[in-house]
Amino acid sequence: MKPIQVGLLGIGTVGSGTFKVLARNQEEIKRRAGRGIEITMVADLDTVRAKSIVGDAVQVVNDARAVIANPEIDIVIELIGGYGIAKQLVLEAIEAGKHVVTANKALLAVHGTEIFAAAHAKGVMVAFEAAVAGGIPIIKALREGLTANSIQWIAGIINGTTNFILSEMRDKGLDFDTVLKEAQRLGYAEADPTFDIEGVDAAHKVTLMSAIAFGTPVQFDRAHVEGITKLASQDIKYAEQLGYRIKLLGITRRSATGIELRVHPALVPSKRLLANVEGAMNAVVVQGDAVGTTLYYGKGAGSEPTASAVIADLVDITRLHTADAEHRVPHLAFHPDSMSDLQVVPMREVVTSYYLRLRVADEAGVLAKVTGLLAGAGISIDAVLQREADEVGGEGSTQTDLIILTHDTREGTLDDALAQLQGLPTVLAPIVRIRKEELS
Amino acid sequence: MKPIQVGLLGIGTVGSGTFKVLARNQEEIKRRAGRGIEITMVADLDTVRAKSIVGDAVQVVNDARAVIANPEIDIVIELIGGYGIAKQLVLEAIEAGKHVVTANKALLAVHGTEIFAAAHAKGVMVAFEAAVAGGIPIIKALREGLTANSIQWIAGIINGTTNFILSEMRDKGLDFDTVLKEAQRLGYAEADPTFDIEGVDAAHKVTLMSAIAFGTPVQFDRAHVEGITKLASQDIKYAEQLGYRIKLLGITRRSATGIELRVHPALVPSKRLLANVEGAMNAVVVQGDAVGTTLYYGKGAGSEPTASAVIADLVDITRLHTADAEHRVPHLAFHPDSMSDLQVVPMREVVTSYYLRLRVADEAGVLAKVTGLLAGAGISIDAVLQREADEVGGEGSTQTDLIILTHDTREGTLDDALAQLQGLPTVLAPIVRIRKEELS
Numbered sequence: 001m002k003p004i005q006v007g008l009l010g011i012g013t014v015g016s017g018t019f020k021v022l023a024r025n026q027e028e029i030k031r032r033a034g035r036g037i038e039i040t041m042v043a044d045l046d047t048v049r050a051k052s053i054v055g056d057a058v059q060v061v062n063d064a065r066a067v068i069a070n071p072e073i074d075i076v077i078e079l080i081g082g083y084g085i086a087k088q089l090v091l092e093a094i095e096a097g098k099h100v101v102t103a104n105k106a107l108l109a110v111h112g113t114e115i116f117a118a119a120h121a122k123g124v125m126v127a128f129e130a131a132v133a134g135g136i137p138i139i140k141a142l143r144e145g146l147t148a149n150s151i152q153w154i155a156g157i158i159n160g161t162t163n164f165i166l167s168e169m170r171d172k173g174l175d176f177d178t179v180l181k182e183a184q185r186l187g188y189a190e191a192d193p194t195f196d197i198e199g200v201d202a203a204h205k206v207t208l209m210s211a212i213a214f215g216t217p218v219q220f221d222r223a224h225v226e227g228i229t230k231l232a233s234q235d236i237k238y239a240e241q242l243g244y245r246i247k248l249l250g251i252t253r254r255s256a257t258g259i260e261l262r263v264h265p266a267l268v269p270s271k272r273l274l275a276n277v278e279g280a281m282n283a284v285v286v287q288g289d290a291v292g293t294t295l296y297y298g299k300g301a302g303s304e305p306t307a308s309a310v311i312a313d314l315v316d317i318t319r320l321h322t323a324d325a326e327h328r329v330p331h332l333a334f335h336p337d338s339m340s341d342l343q344v345v346p347m348r349e350v351v352t353s354y355y356l357r358l359r360v361a362d363e364a365g366v367l368a369k370v371t372g373l374l375a376g377a378g379i380s381i382d383a384v385l386q387r388e389a390d391e392v393g394g395e396g397s398t399q400t401d402l403i404i405l406t407h408d409t410r411e412g413t414l415d416d417a418l419a420q421l422q423g424l425p426t427v428l429a430p431i432v433r434i435r436k437e438e439l440s
Numbered sequence: 441m442k443p444i445q446v447g448l449l450g451i452g453t454v455g456s457g458t459f460k461v462l463a464r465n466q467e468e469i470k471r472r473a474g475r476g477i478e479i480t481m482v483a484d485l486d487t488v489r490a491k492s493i494v495g496d497a498v499q500v501v502n503d504a505r506a507v508i509a510n511p512e513i514d515i516v517i518e519l520i521g522g523y524g525i526a527k528q529l530v531l532e533a534i535e536a537g538k539h540v541v542t543a544n545k546a547l548l549a550v551h552g553t554e555i556f557a558a559a560h561a562k563g564v565m566v567a568f569e570a571a572v573a574g575g576i577p578i579i580k581a582l583r584e585g586l587t588a589n590s591i592q593w594i595a596g597i598i599n600g601t602t603n604f605i606l607s608e609m610r611d612k613g614l615d616f617d618t619v620l621k622e623a624q625r626l627g628y629a630e631a632d633p634t635f636d637i638e639g640v641d642a643a644h645k646v647t648l649m650s651a652i653a654f655g656t657p658v659q660f661d662r663a664h665v666e667g668i669t670k671l672a673s674q675d676i677k678y679a680e681q682l683g684y685r686i687k688l689l690g691i692t693r694r695s696a697t698g699i700e701l702r703v704h705p706a707l708v709p710s711k712r713l714l715a716n717v718e719g720a721m722n723a724v725v726v727q728g729d730a731v732g733t734t735l736y737y738g739k740g741a742g743s744e745p746t747a748s749a750v751i752a753d754l755v756d757i758t759r760l761h762t763a764d765a766e767h768r769v770p771h772l773a774f775h776p777d778s779m780s781d782l783q784v785v786p787m788r789e790v791v792t793s794y795y796l797r798l799r800v801a802d803e804a805g806v807l808a809k810v811t812g813l814l815a816g817a818g819i820s821i822d823a824v825l826q827r828e829a830d831e832v833g834g835e836g837s838t839q840t841d842l843i844i845l846t847h848d849t850r851e852g853t854l855d856d857a858l859a860q861l862q863g864l865p866t867v868l869a870p871i872v873r874i875r876k877e878e879l880s
Contacts, residue, residue, distance in 0.1 A: 017730075021588055021589075021729075021730045022588075024590075024729075025588060025589065025590050025729070025730070028590055028655075029587065029588065030778075031655060031774045031775060031778035032587045032655075032770070032773055032774055032775070033587070034766065034767065034770070034775045129585075135728075135730070135731035135732065135734065136734055137580075137581050137584070137585025137586065137734075140577075140580060140581070140584060140585050141577050141580070141581070141585075144577070144580060144584075144752065144755070144756060145569070145577025145580045145581075145752055146577065146748065146752065147469065147472045147473070147751065147752050147755040147756075148461055148462075148465060148469065148747065148748040148749075148750075148751030148752055148755070149461075149465065149748055150464075150465050150468055215468075215471060215472075273713055273716060273717075273737060276713060276716065277713075288575075288748065289461075289464075289465070289744075290457075290461045290465070290575070290744040290745065290747055290748040290751075291575035291738060291739065291744070291745050291748035291749075292575065292738065292739045292744075292745055293737075293738060293739075294575065294576055294577075294736070294737060294738035294739075295735070295736075295737040295738065296734070296735075296736060296737075297713060297733075297734060297735040297736075297737070298731060298732065298733060298734035298735065299731065299732045299733075299734075304729075304730040304731070304732075305730065305731050305732055307588065307730055308586065308588040308589055308728065308730040308731035309588075309731075310588075311587065311588030311730075312584065312585055312586065312587050312588055315584070315587040315588070316584060316587075319763075319767055319768065319769055320760065320763055320767060320768075320769075321767070322763050322764050322766075322767040323759075323760055323762055323763035323767070324762050326474065326762075327474065327759055327760060327761070327762040327763070328759070328760075329759055329760075330472070330474070333472055334471045334472055335471060335472070335474045338470075338471035
């Protein structure tokens, strides 16, 4: 049988990795897929560079629409990225009856509902394993491997850049800005790292996992997104002393009133495997009612790890495209006519535990005042760490750090209590508040 | 559309878990599968007990063949276990045109080639996610998630009983027999634990993973199988001091001359996530040429975790049974006409590193003699740990433990060197040899 013909839109890091791995492992991939898989046409604005990667056997054009218009092409891979032209091209490829493989988390997290509906109407597949956690087959695990379960929650380290930065801050005791520069020098962070360090990239990914886990439309616009730019290295140190590590987590959880969808730094018990995922690695923990806790670990980015996911999607499509469309694996795990309308709950309604650092005057009764106020608000305390006082200028007045770990409490309740605490004359600086996830 | 009708053969721990989870999550499972999935007939010798589990709505019989003969039944779940009657029934179900879901690793590891051939000829699916690592979707990851890769090696903690025992031996410094009794009391080990503690169960599982990873027929009869019954707690202690933990690993590796297929205790660097998988949990590390290292973690046994995998297979079949048989996912990942004939390499040809413990007379020159002999055999030493001498009766003669870690060496070469070492008059007891896997 003649090979499946694949057209590639955009041949950068992941695109060239996809071409390289497909070529290197073509014989083994064909034995698995039952049919050869060949990239026969590539569209890239830099045709010279593209030719230098794929050679003369592959047709290289600078117009993506020429690929989509080519009747020989069965599958289109979109690796352009972003919401702009990529969206147009994906919709046009679907309209032209092509199956689509994409690594574009931003596009799907924001416009997934429209794109999946178009694909469903046309009876084609839009596969996106590469959009979340690179080479880790987490989309497949959620959509197919755990279908027996009522998923309770997902918590993931799904941004390698921020995990690398946090690991370095902990190992070397350096502050954020210093480590960010190092990460940029090493290529772990981009020149403009905003999407990574502000948590937007992780939010795109957890949005997709949330939709698949709970059968809802993508709700990126409802996600709570906090990055790591304000993290102080001293909080990483205090957390360590209390038996925790700070990670940027993407969390989605089924709660009494809906679905939690949030990205923020969080303390994780050091004994959890997830807390020991260091450097640029990714890991996702999934809690199901039948299976219990499962964890998936691997490289979340990079040329060949991401290509591994792109090619797995190509093989899936090659194996299964003969199934009648109604009987394929639904894009979001649940069939379009049985999606749920679970809403994202506001952060004030989220219940979790917290790490608090208060800069206080070192005088009698401060701890009593602070804990008394928390008790009054119905917030119970799990642990307290009081530092030795340190001299700070002015009439030998001394200050100290007061670290408090709370038990589970409603975030709204905590916010109100913090507002009161902040008002105390003995609280000398803005209170630091970091969420704490026991993941048990 | 009317629900898929499922017949269940054998309703023990996993069977009742499967029934319970299917009932509890039926609405969500239907939304994922696009069609209801119902166990409508159960065969078990203890019909009274079976009825007490499934109630009156389900037909209960004591004759498995009545289920297979029922034209209403689309899928047969085999949870009887063993090679005997289970094999007959699976082949008869296939012959009757039923899709089969089984958790029977022993059956598939030994008779898989015959069974998959029969299923292929009949155009039905035989799904077995539950046969390896319980609820962890590792079969799916290997067969579908990592299809882009040339798999280099797989190393897994795939037997919860032995991992529980090893964790307890390490935590509490107890010896094997004591912990085994505790494990039996807690239900982590069966009355007859032979299959678990001798490594047979792990060998069944790694045999299946090996076939899927490398596209070979199942080769259980060629597997090297060593259990943990001879492990001394002092070696666990010494390993810890050297920065390692001892785990029972199922390993399959692509080597220059073929495929390694082995189960044995091994030292694993404490810093690896795999070394930190404790208690009855399972984890599998897969090394692919494109994706790099990935790890999959979760409960490897138990009623509902295993049911999670059984039901995932039911959903897969429900979703995909309309694909023409040639375009379904092949049972062993590779299409039957493109299997490889890679042979299992003999253990003497395996190259890995080793932990050695020698009981030696505490006298000058012993270390020099031992290391000199190893050097002469071309075996280079990574680390040496010499214990303080301890008095042992007889004319105040003293003895000591000499611990040696080697670099990679051919096992045959090491065996020959050990034979010579054992002959030295200063070596006072049988030399302890445990393999060491860096997993890098």
